[in-house]
Every structure is written in C-alpha cells, then in structure tokens.
Amino acid sequence: MSEDLPAGWQSRSLSSLGEYSNGYAFSKRHWAEHGLPIVRIAQITGTQGVEDRYPGLLPSGFRITDGDLIFSWSGTLSVVKWQGGPAWLNQHLFKVTPSEDVDRRLLFHVLRASVAEMEKRTHGSTMKHIKRSELEEFSAALPLCGQEQAQIAEILDTLDTAIHGTEALIAKLKAVKQGLLHDLLTRGIDANGEVRPPQSEAPDLYKSSLLGWIPCDWEAGPLQLWLSDKPKNGYSPKEAEEWTGCQMLGLGCLTGVGFEPNQLKNAPFADARLDSVMLSDGDLLMSRANTRQLVGLVGVYSDVGTPCGYPDLMMRLKPTVETSAQYLQFVLRSPMLRRQIQAHAVGTSESMVKISGRIVRDLVVAMPDRQEQARILDALSAASTNLDSESKAVSALRDLKFGVMDDLLTGRVRVTPLLDAATA
Template structure:
C-alpha cells in the first residue's frame, strides 16, 4: 500500500458520504395494474421481472429516476444505478444521494467494494441486513474529488467491458430463441393436438384471492415468480385458502403459463417447489409424450406468443380463458424430436455459459483493480502510465 498517499485521504464513515433514504413499505392494497412500477430487490436486480404498480397519491420522497444510486441493504446486498425510468422505491432499498465532496460514481464503486465486509458485519443469520448504524461505524478513507473521478473512470472502463460481454450473452439468447422459432415452424401441422388432450390433469387457473401475506403459509406463485428461483419473495396464503384450490396445486414438472395481465410467460415447476398458483397463471400437467422443457420452449416461441395474443379477450386487462386454452392446438412431435430440440437449445446455452465465464474473469479483474485503487495500494497515475 502507498501509505503516504493513503494517509492523505480523509477518514470518513460510509454514512457521512451521503444520505440514505429507505423506500416505502408498499402493501398489497397499494398494488394496481397501472401507475409507476414498484421497485423491490428483485425488480432492481432483474429487469425481466414483472413489477407491481402504484397509482395512488404521489409518494414524492420515494420516487426514483434514471441515474439514482440504489443500495439494496437487506437479504441481497447490492448497489446499482437505476436506469429504467421513473418508479417508486420499496422498503429494504436505500436511495443514496452523495455528499457535495463525493463523486457519485466513485461512491458506487466504493460501496460495491466493501459489500462483502458489510455483509460480514451485518445483522441477521439467515437474512443479512445493513443498518444506518452499521454505516456510521464502518470507516474508510476518502481521496479528493479529482482522484475519486480518476478512480471511477478506470473502474467504469472495466464495467463497460463487462456490459459488452453481457450484450454478447443477450445476442446468444436471441440466437437461441430464433432457433426455437425455426424448429417450431418445421413441425408438421398434423402433429398438433388440442392442449387438453395432451394433459393428464385438468387445465386450471389458481387462487382468485390469496389474501394478505401469511408468514409460514402456503407459497403462491405469480407471474413475476416464473423468472425467479421459485423460492425468494413468494407470496404466502392461509392453508385454508389453499385447501379451497386443491385442483391448482403444483407438482414438479408442471408447466405454468401466464394467462391474465401479462400473457405468455412460461416456466417449469422445479423439484423443490410445493405450493399453489395465482389467478394469473394456468397449470399444464402434461403426459409422458410431452417433455416439460419442450412445452416451455414452444410456449415462449414466436408462433405460440402470436397465437396467444390472438386468443386474448378483455379490454381493461388482457386474459386468455381456460376454455380457449384447452382447445389451443399444441405441437406433439415424437419424444425424440422434442429431445433434439431441447438438446440444440441447450447447446447454445452452453455457449452462453462459456461467455458468462469470460465475463466472470473480467469481474475478477475489476475486483483486483478496485482493491488496489480504493485502498490507495496503487495510485491512479501509476495505473495510467502502465
């Protein structure tokens, strides 16, 4: 470490580097179909998650805009710049406004660098969370504004390379989806049957009104959970309500399709999930002749999405009725054909995994450089000259 340089940096607490405004505790009664998105931890970290929305009286202090620095301080610790337009911030997230002598991009890198140490010092055994008191007690040294800007610029450059890698991964995913579309188009028309004929249980939607969240209750999947891990932030209902909807309980391998609001999201229930589904989802339990992963790929194909759009009814909120869904013509090629289709898709997924490993190398490189620069071990001019 360049001790002389580091000693010139001002001792500060993380709390003193800005203001940390916690989001609002939005409840189910605040959720609506219109209005601005409600940003929870999942929505912050995954842009594909379908958000709930709030259309009530303006909650100005909790409004976030592009460029705002958001700190997830509970369960999953992360700090990111918001870039998806106006939205409302939910609890367990801080909106961080830097102090006048702090560069916001430097602050972003600084908090990111110290997240692991913050997690180690944080409260909770199963769910970590960082309090303002933790930020008060956590001490760092702060360089001057010019040096902050230079450090941030270097680390931003690596972030840019990581984003390029992300874009390549996204292109590969588009390629995979295009391949699925081509394979689906090649399935002969005569190899299609009504969806109800291919299922071994009645096609049904889930719980109409699951009520308030019940700690320890029965998990109820919603649309946004189809892109998750089927564990985190699930709504839970009373066992008595679940008992009224035994017909829609989910078993491993069930294919779940969104049929109300956002149409056409699909997922496959994993082995570990035990619970029910919401009114917005339909449960499809296929027989042995249809592979669940093939069914998911088909439902996400351009052809299936177009046909689902044509089946939509309703003006205020889109919906595909169960009656129509049961008659939905579904491809039923041989199991061997399905396996080949899934195998080809997985081959592209392996390329995606390889690129993701390269991206991980970049992240490791950035972590090492951040350690050098943010601790004063290496001065910015030395890095630039090399």
C-alpha cells in the same frame, strides 16, 4: 491531508477535479436534417439513436468528440466516454474537462464510482438532478503522481474492456439462441441430429398446415390434442402473516424466460382447498390474467423446497405422456403462440385481460414426436449452457472490478510497486 490516506495521496472535491461545462439549450428552431448530431441523455444512455442535427456554429465548449467525458446530471445520473464522433452537446449534460494534474481516464472511473453516492442525494419530484455547486460536497481520493494515476486507470480500463467484451459475446449468444429456437420450433432436428434445411431448399421434407409449412413427421392442431386434461385454475386464499411451512406462488413467478421463485407467499395453515393446487416438480403453469403483453406467460415449476400451491390467476396444464412439459413451454413462448394468446385474450382494460381454459385448448400448435422433442431440448440446453457460463463470467468480472476499484481508488492497494518494477 487525511491520516487515512497513504503518503502521496490527497482528498479533493469532485468540482476541483475538472471543469464541468453545461451543454447548449437547443430548441425546435435549431433542428435540421444536416449538420452535427445533437446529443441528449437518450444518446448518452444508448436508449435512442441520433434524431436531430444542428448545421450552424457554436462556441467550441458545446462541441464534443471521441474520448470526451460526459456527465448526465439531470433525469438520469450517468458518466460515459463519448465515442460517437463530433457532435453538439445538449443542456442537462456536462462536458467534463480534467484539471491539468488529473488523468482523464482515472477521472472517468472516479466519477462513475461517485454516481452511486450522488443518487442518494438527488432531488426533484419528476426530474432528479445534481447541481454543479453540489459537486463541491462530494470528494474522491487520488494520488498526486501522474504515473500512479495512469497505472490505476490502465488496470480499471483493462477490466472494463474484459467486461464489455463478455457483454458483447452474451448479446451475440442470445441472438444466436433466439435464431436457433426459431429454427428448432419450425424445422426441428432430424434423426441424424441435424436441423432440417428450410422448406425452400427441401420442399419434400415439409407439408402444409394451419400454421404454414411444417416437417412431414410433425402434427398440427389444437393444443388439447397434447393435453391429458383440461387446464385447471389455481386457488388464492388470504396470505398468512407468518411462516406456516407451506407457500403459494405469486403471479410474478412466471416470467418471460420461464418459472422464477421470486414471489413466494405464506399459505394459510390447514386450508383443505389448497390440497388440489399443490404443485409437483415439473408441473407446467400458465398465467391466465395480466396485461396483454404478459398474459399467458408459461413456466415449468421447479421444487422450492417446501409444499407450494399456485394461485387463481394461473392454470396448470397437464401434457400427455407423449409430450414434454419442458418442450411445450418453449412452444407456448414462441412469437407465433404469443400472438395467438394476445389476440384471444379478453377484457375491457388493457391493464388486465384474461384467457380461459377453452382459449388455451384451442391454441394451434405444431408438435414433433417425443424423441424429436428430446433432441430439440438437448440443442437448446447446449446453447443455454454457453450463455449461462458467459453470464457467470461477466458477473464475476463485475464483482472483481468493484473490489479492485474499492482498493485502488482508496489507496488501500498501491500500484507503486508496478511502477518501480517498470522503471527498473
């Protein structure tokens, strides 16, 4: 026994902790519309629903049910507790049956903690995998006492439950925010602070426009009506090799959710052409070249702490004083405007298409007045605050679990005092 382990603990190879049974090599001739589902890696990772079934009989070792541990060892390394009901396991997946002296729930956490180390050892140019024999080379520490194993698993399960619950809430909040955004950009908020009812319920509140029904107080027309100047392209000098005190944005700073300072470059020293593309906090930017799916992404620039310019593949939009840049970015990110942008983008290759200032100015938008824009932004801000709060909470829970796992799965922190208290 290692001197680094506490009394009553042992270090064991992963292969000794259970039996790893590979799934069945199903082929097209086995597929049917009826029978138990065939579970592949896509179903394990949740990227795809069940597509094929097998109605026949196979040895029980290939059958899985709720609670079984599944180890994806080829293509994607992953460990899950299967919760999809009775099914057949496909090849490239192990069903893991714990050894008699190993708690099933603890083994799940041990294997998941081991995956990160396994990924460093994966091999294969197009299909990375871990051989069954290599599991002998990976080890884990665990207590001999079954009660202590169960107590550790219980603590980690509790943290997992809290994480999954918060993740589900985040997904729900995102869906609610997306639905709210659609309602706000098509129905708006009236002077009483209420979202207007749909046109079908209150036809007198709406009028027909180029974009369909819009509130009577709104205007619809080309975007140029709400811009004080033509969109202006940026400038892309050669990146400096060292810090100069001035930076430039990379195209990656415009994302699907707005501006993110995640791709900053060193601007050259004393380049006079940079003066005309230096940014101010609150400037509205749009990408003018990218793939068809990404062209026309928008974001409101937030000061990065140093003088910063924008590149040639972006353009700066200047809203009128009656138009909020923050509000306009939501309009330009809406599905209706994204479809317009993608439809008008030009290029011979889908890997790089472009939009011009003229295309941008001619985009058809529907706009409320500045006061209603502010009310809509307040409503969106409240939704974002709730979402940000839960996102921070789940991040904190993940950090907590990482620390707790490191303590509990090494024996650095013991749960035996808990067991003693329970016995007493």
